[in-house]
Structures are given as C-alpha cells and as structure tokens.
Amino acid sequence: MFSQGKELAILAMAIFAMAASGEEGRKNDEGSLLAQLSGERNEDRMALAMDLAGNYKLKEFEVSEKVLKRVAEVLAEGLKETSAKARADCLFAISDLKDLALPYLDTMILALADDDETVVDRAWQALAKIGPPAVPRLIKALKDK
Numbered sequence: 001m002f003s004q005g006k007e008l009a010i011l012a013m014a015i016f017a018m019a020a021s022g023e024e025g026r027k028n029d030e031g032s033l034l035a036q037l038s039g040e041r042n043e044d045r046m047a048l049a050m051d052l053a054g055n056y057k058l059k060e061f062e063v064s065e066k067v068l069k070r071v072a073e074v075l076a077e078g079l080k081e082t083s084a085k086a087r088a089d090c091l092f093a094i095s096d097l098k099d100l101a102l103p104y105l106d107t108m109i110l111a112l113a114d115d116d117e118t119v120v121d122r123a124w125q126a127l128a129k130i131g132p133p134a135v136p137r138l139i140k141a142l143k144d145k
Helices: 004-019 023-036 042-058 065-078 084-113 117-130 132-144
Strands: none
Touching: 023 042, 023 065, 042 065, 042 084, 065 084, 084 117, 084 132, 117 132
16 A cells, blocks of 8 residues: 555645644644654654645645644654664754754754764755854854864
C-alpha cells in the first residue's frame, strides 16, 4: 500500500480539509495533529512535522500556533538524529517556521560543526533564512569558540 510517510501526508491533508469545515473541526484537528506529533516513532513525527512546516511556509492552510510550536520541537529533536539526512531535512524544515525556530537557534548553530557537509550547508541556509535574529547568537558562538 502506502509507505508510512505517505500515509502521514495523506492524514495531514485530510485533517487540513476537515479544518476548513469550521471552528469545531479545527479544535479536533489540532488534537489529532498534536497526538500524531507526539507519537512513538521519530520518523513518523519528523515526517509530519516537515510536511506541516512546508505547508505553513506555503500558507496553504491554517495551523494553530500550538501545533506549530510542537512542530518546531519535533524538528529540533530531529537535529539530534544519527542520520545526517534526517538532520539536514530537519534544518531545512525548521527554518520555514521563522520566529518559532528562534528558541532552537543554539541547536541550529551547533549543526555548523557537524561532520556531514550537507548538514553544515543546510545549517548555514537555515540560519540565513531566519535572518537578522540569528546574527547575535552567531556572533556569540564565534566569540565563545
């Protein structure tokens, strides 16, 4: 049938379609999304978080700030994954959240010292997307080094 990542994407899109049906639907959908973002499997949580961050960036649907904060948390947790691809993908996605990524700037800056070149490149790209709010933390990191 579908891979779990595709199943999560389909679930997310179904939830967003239901969210368009009104305030009560949005409350139920928020609960469903938060439950999915707190699931047992890291891969599932990160896949859904990346999908939500990307769709938030494209402004294709509304997602509550509570859900977006959880998305940022999941993506920040993904920066500690053993897979370089997962770390790089999480960096790319978390930067789409702009201000919601700010609490995780220090973790993103640590990725600049990653052993994997792709992760380092993504960390620079992510910090550039966040822009001026990242500059003071970058300066501090350079001074501390």
